[in-house]
Amino acid sequence: MEPDFWLERWEKREIGFHQVDINRFLEQYWSTLELAKDSTVFVPLCGKSKDMRWLAQQGHHVLGVEVSETAVREFFEEWEVKPTCEHKGSFVSYSAKNIEILVGDYFALTAEDVQEVAGVYDRAALVALPPDMRRNYGTSLAEKLPAKTQTLLISFEYRLDARKGPPFSIDVEAVKGLFEATCDISLLDSQPFDLRGVAATEHAFRLGYL
Ligand SMILES: C[S@@+](CC[C@H](N)C(=O)[O-])C[C@H]1O[C@@H](n2cnc3c(N)ncnc32)[C@H](O)[C@@H]1O
Incomplete structure (x- = not known):
């Protein structure tokens, strides 16, 4: 999925992935990462997720990255906070x-x-x-992040004939295959999840970069 695919999703308002509520696994398992309250948390492909506001409320500095400027503007509008805006290398912050x-x-x-x-x-x-792209994503996280970074990863698994991605179905073995060379992996929880009419399982993992 190249950036243009996602820019079109935002333009056409096909954003069924956006959650109105805070993610249940975030609330339940974030503390198991044992991060300092004022530490920095990275949220890749962040959309306009309200989970970032929850993380900020815990005292964290939150750093998101998102290809859609529409999503980012909406995030701050919905938070009712006026952001400052500046160019930073190839990004707009x-x-x-x-x-x-x-x-x-x-x-x-x-x-x-x-x-x-x-x-x-x-x-x-x-x-x-x-x-x-998923393999590049896994490799690039390991290459870019400081050692000992802790991650809460939430993925979905569903029958492959039930729907096409995104979101793609990623089972526990696939997560291990992507991250076991660079991380300690713990499966924290797996719960049924209604993926827009498709019965899925939502998994929560803790990844500790070595
Ligand atoms: C499935 S959505 C998830 C958004 C958010 N994490 C959430 O839980 O609501 C994926 C998001 O990643 C963004 N995205 C996709 N590819 C990207 C890339 N290469 N760089 C930055 N953002 C990207 C899309 O615009 C979209 O908002």
Whole structure:
């Protein structure tokens, strides 16, 4: 899925992935990452997720990256906070209070951009990517993130004949295949999930980069 695919989704308002409520696994399992309250949390492919506001309320500095400027503008409008906006390399940075979102391509981020990161929250980012991009995403996280970064990863699994991605079905073995060379992996929970009419399972993993 190239950026244009997603820009069109936002333009056509095909954003069924956006959650009105805070993710249940985020509320339940975030504390198991044992991050300092004021540490920086990276949210790749963040959309306009309200989960970023929840993370900020916990005291974290939040750094998101999102290709759609529409999504980022809507995030701040819905939060009712006016962001400051500046160019940062190949990105446009929107920031207010303790949340900064970089508008641009995740794959253009450098290790320097994420050098302060201690935690990652991935909900519907990995599953948004087709297999070849998914491998690049896994490798690039490992290459760019500081050692010992802790991640809460939320993925979906469903019968392959039930629907086409995105979101793509990613089972527990596939997550292990992508991350076991670079992370300690713990499966925290698996619960039934209604994926817009398709019976799915939502998995929560803790990944600790080695
Ligand atoms: C399935 S949505 C998930 C959004 C958010 N994580 C959530 O839970 O609501 C995937 C998001 O990633 C963005 N995206 C896709 N490819 C991207 C890329 N290469 N760089 C930055 N953002 C990207 C899309 O615009 C979309 O908002």
